Amino acid sequence: SLDRIKIVWIGSFRPVKQLELCLEIAKSNISNIALDFIIVGRANGDHYSNRMLTLIQELPNVTYIGELPNESVNTLLSNSFLLINTSASEGFSNTFIQAWLYGVPVISLNSDPDYFLSKYKLGAVAYGNLDTMNTLLLAFIRDNNLYKEYSDRCKSIAQKEFSIDVNISQLLKIL
DSSP, X not given: OTTSEEEEEEOOSOGGGOHHHHHHHHHHTTTOTTEEEEEESOOOSSHHHHHHHHHHHHOTTEEEOOOOOHHHHHHHHHTOSEEEEOOSSOOXXXXXXXXXXXXXXXXXXXXXXXXXXXXXXXXXXXXXOHHHHHHHHHHHHHOHHHHHHHHXXXXXXXXXXXXXXXXXXXXXXXX
C-alpha cells in the first residue's frame, strides 16, 4: 500500500552484489513496519542464490519479485522511495540512472560512479560501512525536506544528463 515505504535492491544473485548485506539492513529495520524491501533480479539456482532465497523467506519485510523487464523496473522505481546498492564494486549502473529519472535517490555501500552520488548529491555513499548505510537510509526516511531536496535534484540532473533527448542530440552532433 502507498503508506509503506519501498526500498528497492536490483541485481543478480551473485556474491559480488552482496545481497546478504541488503538483507541485514532489512533485518535491522524489521520493527519498522512501514518499510518494505523489494528485491529484483535473477536467482541462479546455485548455492548462494538458494541461501539468499531462504534468508528472504525468513524476513517479513522483504519481498522477492524475480527478474523484471525494464518497463516493470521503471514502474516499480516510480513508486519507490530509495534504491540501495550493496555491490562490492559496480560500474555506472543503469539502475542508478533509472532511479534518478524518477526522483529516487540511491544509497550505495561502495560505488559512487563518476562521483554522481557525492558531488551532485543524488543519494549517498556509505564507503563500505553497513551501519553508515543504515543511518543514511533512516535519515532520508525521517527528514521529509531532505528527501524532497534530493529527489527533486535527482530528477533535474538526470533529465539534464541522461534523458534520451539530450543523448540523441549529443549523438547527432558526433555523427
